Amino acid sequence: MVYGADGNNSRNFVIENNSTVEDGTDFVITTAGNVGIGTKTPSTLFHIKGSTNAEMVTIESTSTTTANAAPELILYRSGPLSDNDSIGVIRFRGVNNNASPEDINYASIYGRIDSEV
Numbered sequence: 001m002v003y004g005a006d007g008n009n010s011r012n013f014v015i016e017n018n019s020t021v022e023d024g025t026d027f028v029i030t031t032a033g034n035v036g037i038g039t040k041t042p043s044t045l046f047h048i049k050g051s052t053n054a055e056m057v058t059i060e061s062t063s064t065t066t067a068n069a070a071p072e073l074i075l076y077r078s079g080p081l082s083d084n085d086s087i088g089v090i091r092f093r094g095v096n097n098n099a100s101p102e103d104i105n106y107a108s109i110y111g112r113i114d115s116e117v
Contacts, residue, residue, distance in 0.1 A: 014040070075111065083115035 015027040028036045036042030038049035050056050063069035075088030088111040095101045 012040070081113050083113050085113045087111045087113060 011031050013029040017026055026037070028040050028042065030036070030042060034042040034045055034047065036047045036049070039047055048056055059071040059073060061069050061071040075090075077085075077087045081087065090109040091105055092107040093103060093105050096104050
């Protein structure tokens with residue numbers, strides 16, 4: 001089913017495989033421009049939600065022209081940059097198993113401009 005408004009008439013663009021808008025919505029673009037896969041309420045520009053322990057995102061290169069052809073994930077910051085400016089962060093988050101669960105940042109990978117390069 002494809003239609004231009006969800007069940008609440010919020011004018012979101014929704015693609016789903018059943019007749020009701022649930023949190024298992026296949027694909028939504030909200031009026032704010034956020035894109036959700038597996039959620040009807042994406043909280044960021046691109047939000048993927050699933051209940052699997054397997055890989056959720058695959059970036060695959062099918063190039064056969066060179067041995068060095070490999071997929072890339074690019075974190076791009078536009079605008080002027082200076083030494084020691086942050087250029088990107090990858091965060092590893094999860095919900096702890098305490099009596100009152102909270103969202104915890106367990107690890108991060110930071111990228112910054114290195115003046116030694």
